[in-house]
Amino acid sequence: MEDFPQDLILNILSRLPVKLLIQSRCVSKLWCNLVDSQCLASMHLRQGSEEPSLLLVACPTGKASITSLYLLKEDRGTLRTSHNATMQILNSRKYGPWCSCNGLLCFARHGDGLLSSRHDGRELVFICNPLRGDVLTLPPITTISPVPVGQKYGLGYYPSTKEYKVVRIFYHAFDGINDQYSFGAEIYTLRSKSWRDVRSTPPYAVTGKPVFAEGSLHWMINSELHPNKTEHVILSFNIAREEFSVMPHPDIGLKNHDMLALVDLGGSLSLVDSSSDKHILIWVLKDYNKRCWLREYCISIKAPEGWSGRSNNGHIRVIGFWEHGEILLTSSEDSFFSFNPRTDALRYVHVSVLPHDIARSEVYGHTGSLVSLKAYDLTAKIDVNAVQDSCNLEATAQKLEQ
Incomplete structure (x- = not known):
């Protein structure tokens, strides 16, 4: 999966049912970070395919x-x-x-x-x-x-x-x-x-x-x-x-x-x-x-x-x-x-x-939807690596929308 372009991965995932995506979080840490990213949540909402x-x-x-x-x-x-x-x-x-x-x-x-x-x-x-x-x-x-x-x-x-x-x-x-x-x-x-x-x-x-x-x-x-x-x-x-x-x-x-x-x-x-x-x-x-x-x-x-x-x-x-x-x-x-x-x-x-x-x-x-409330919880501990991954995904998403 790491060999696939990130924009292609996001595009595919944004068309899948929410329940299936949430279940896939257990596959690996990479999958978990992808599904939990605010970027994918936003793309999934825009697709409107749920x-x-x-x-x-x-x-x-x-x-x-x-x-x-x-x-x-x-x-x-x-x-x-x-x-x-x-x-x-x-x-x-x-x-x-x-x-x-x-x-x-x-x-x-x-x-x-x-x-x-x-x-x-x-x-x-x-x-x-x-x-x-x-x-x-x-x-x-x-x-x-x-x-x-x-x-x-x-x-x-x-x-x-x-x-x-x-x-x-x-x-x-x-x-x-x-x-x-x-x-x-x-x-x-x-x-x-x-x-x-x-x-x-x-x-x-x-x-x-x-x-x-x-x-x-x-x-x-x-x-x-x-x-x-x-x-x-x-x-x-x-x-x-x-x-x-x-x-x-x-x-x-x-x-x-x-x-x-x-x-x-x-x-x-x-x-x-x-x-x-x-x-x-x-x-x-x-x-x-x-x-x-x-x-x-x-x-x-x-x-x-x-x-x-x-x-x-x-x-x-x-x-x-x-x-x-x-x-x-x-x-x-x-x-x-x-x-x-x-x-x-x-x-x-x-x-x-x-x-x-x-x-x-x-x-x-x-x-x-994939919207995660953990990002809005002021008392939650923040995973710095996950935040960095999310930022990278957000940059990719912005390129896709241009």
Whole structure:
């Protein structure tokens, strides 16, 4: 292998599946340094050839405090978990994933950011790469919200500086005279030592989990708190400029925005409309700069046998793309359905028995990556030789891009 040109090796490796590359780290120290290099991780992301997969986040029962992450794979029409957990996270019973970016997951407390009444500022946030088994715990948040609910987190990436940033939105204060809230935000850049305030403040409260696309994080606005001011708009946060703004979404004539949700479909920001009892509509933002939305998918809900009629389909959650270019959906009853855009067919997907010690679980669409969090851990010991190898690889990669 040492006789092959380094640029050729990088080009070949950048096209292979992440799981296979991670397994190959055991071959030799050379292989390990190649796979662990930030250069190869960046090239692999740019190739965009990694197939989307499914990740089951399983929360423990009782007093147990270990969250387990399993890969899900379809086997003859049945979703089955990997035999062993892909990774396990200690002391994480009250935590769950809020956002994903480049194969990394951002974990914070479950639910709507609800904090204990005895909250003392030691709220933890951590980032993990499930396929690599890396976990990075961030420093405690610095600004304590006087309102112990409604915190939101997001994770984004700025490619020009190769920086990952975690954003936290929180209630800053309540104006009793005008009966309105004000909001604040702080940001943490990986490799930094502490959180810092964001000068741009969010104008509205947000709801749900964010979607990172086109260099920005996106949230649905909480229509209950802002019933007359937020029609047809989404709150976005530009990771590079660190600025909040609002952007329009399709005017679909809904007064109840609870029936709308954002989802990532193949890297595109998409809006799910579950207001009908006959179908689910998915709008895709085709041109981000021109804010051009197209109604891309219409998923009939009448096809699956045993489906119960409802006034709307708010109980349905669109997970995202998975195997064979199909779109996976799940209901509140933990039933799964797969929609084939080529045939407009909707089929039921059986789920095998889950591990017995799971109290709560949720399935997420996930695209693996080689991004290593060890490079961002300020407490980690640095291998000087590995750093030098990485620098050499980075120089080679720059030549390839010229």
